[in-house]
Amino acid sequence: MAILEVRNLKKSFDSVEVIHDISFSMEEGETLTIIGSSGSGKTTLLRCLNFLESPDSGMIKVKGEELLCNETLSGMSEKILRRKRLHFGLVFQSFNLFPQYTALENIMLAPTLLAKSDSSFDASGIEDNAKQLLDQMGLSDRMDNYPHELSGGQQQRVAIARAMALRPDILCFDEPTSALDPELTGEVLRVIKDLAGKHMTMIIVTHEMAFARDVSDRVIFMDNGIIAEEGSPAEVIDNPQNERTIQFLSNYKKNI
Amino acid sequence: MFQIVTLTLLEGFRHTLRLFFLTLLFSLPLGLLISFGSMSKLKALKGPVRLIIWVVRGTPLMLQLLVIYYGPGILLHNNIWGSGDNGRFIAALVAFVINYSCYFSEIYRGGIQSIPIGQYEAGEVLGMTKRQIFFKVILLQVIKRIVPPISNEIITLVKDTSLARVIAVYEIIWEGQSYIKSAGIIWPLFYTGVFYLLFSGLLTLLFRRIERKLSYFR
């Protein structure tokens, strides 16, 4: 069964439709990358999945549970909305760590708050889990540092650990390395690849073509709010059929 | 003589301090309410609140003192402030509170709006409630950013209290000046300056401490 199913998703901003009728699905453990030119709607799609934007219509189903079906978020109670969005995690381009908390505290904050209000969420393992995540990110020695004491690459790895601490079913990345200096992108891409190896279900928006080809099970090329081409990296990146995909990828040929 | 002057000035300074602390006590929280009004999504609330802020910040405090003290009596034929020192003091306090809450509200608004939207969104995708986001994530960052402008404003308030004399609220400068007429001496006036310097110096040290306390993050 598909872990994620998206049907006929639509989203407009002030009568300009940015996502036109998008449908796709994912299997558990799959790594899906989304590529596409600037303004094609990649960020908007991730934001709809994470309920930072309200889709105008369409269906989102995770593990067989319909999170949303042709309804807007404003009709949903805050409590239900919060529970539903926990199926997804999001790693931002600009990290968005909380500056007043250490790396460890950044990771522990949300689970700690959640455990207070939701007794079904186990509070005892939060700290150990956070430390283990930092270890997995290669940052055990940095857990007591504040974000401003960390490099961009380290900050982004803390942000990944923070998103994973709530054990989302699907982890989304919005250009996780585009705010980084080139020499720091490698360390972040490595931990994402590591997660792919552990069969974390992930949707990754990226402009790193070599990485996309290396890490993905499947690639989606978005153009003007639609999925123009979809398939394995060998199909979409190495042997694109769609005119727009070919044109888009020709700009990246040097990088591949 | 020195001792007499010191005692009189101390008495005057007591009024200055009373006006100062009471103004802060009311205007710091009131300013927060006003800043929420000025950021409201409701146009019917935001518009009038911004208009009031504009008028209050765009006119001299001295003018506001006069209007608030004399206005009700002349326009409504009802001197709501009552007579005597106490009435005048309350009128002055009301004017100061209105004036300073508007200034503080703009500082709060600037501080709140300077927090990147990504901080809210990070909290949201982590399943935090609006309250948790404000109190656990946003508030301390806002406080850190507004301490320097608020401390500036507060030090200005120390000196602005002397304006209350236009409606005959006896504060320290009034007392100092009285010696020019009564004794023909000017040094008490300089002496009042020492009070202000010491007090604002004390406040400066206090705010520097707070800033240092908050310097562990950026």
Ligand SMILES: Nc1ncnc2c1ncn2[C@@H]1O[C@H](COP(=O)(O)OP(=O)(O)OP(=O)(O)O)[C@@H](O)[C@H]1O
């Ligand atoms: N909040 C918004 N209000 C109005 N228009 C928006 C908003 N957010 C995005 N858009 C518009 O939607 C379109 C898609 O934007 P989106 O950010 O999803 O593109 P993207 O594929 O992520 O681009 P990039 O590669 O540059 O990040 C753009 O034309 C953008 O201007």
Ligand SMILES: [Mg+2]
């Ligand atoms: Mg984007």
